[in-house]
Amino acid sequence: MQGENNSGQVGPHFRITEVRIKLTEDPRNKLRAYASVTIDDAFVVRDLKIIDGSKGPFVAMPSRKLADHCRGCHHKNHLRAAYCNQCGAKLDPDRAPRDARGRARLHADLAHPINSTTRIEMHKAVVRAYVEEAEAARAAGEAYRPKDFDDLDDLNESLDAEYVDELERRQEERERRRRDAVAPPPPPPQELAGGAP
Secondary structure (H helix, E strand, O other): OOOEOOOOOEOOOOOEEEEEEEEOOOOOOOEEEEEEEEEOOOEEEEEEEEEEEOOEEEEEOOEEEOEEEOOOOOOEEEOOOOEOOOOOOEOOOOOOOEOOOOOEOOEEEOOOOOOHHHHHHHHHHHHHHHHHHHHHHHHHHHHOOOOOOHHHHOOOOOOOHHHHHHHHHHHHHHHHHHHHHHOOOOOOOOOOOOOOO
């Protein structure tokens, strides 16, 4: 059965190996911090948001704004836009799809847990790291420096060079096949006047 491990217990099949927190500057803002979560020392999910909710910190998954196309010029616009960014036509203010509670869906998650057990584990790990980072910031005062996420962009030093070479070779082969498919066929050989030589 999907979602079960070998012992028959439902639970996450991953280990959160690192959570990085970057606190926001403005303490009046409900957005308190951004988080980056590393899973099994192998996969990073960035741009989780920690929002100050009515029941404590809430972890929002990384998302993108939903958009649709103008009926006149077909330009893509965010669902909150009142007018088309391209042609200026007035857009229907109620065009956003609605969820089960009737709220407009303006964003879509890019990554998210697919079961409640994983969501709870992710939430606990991120909130725990956020509380620790907030306490460290209070203790350090003016000397506090937020964590940097830039090193997550560096390529892993153990990257397999042969694998990368193979990917590049395959890409070059695909591009060659595309060029050959577009190129006109060579002209047929011309016959000599008066018959065969």
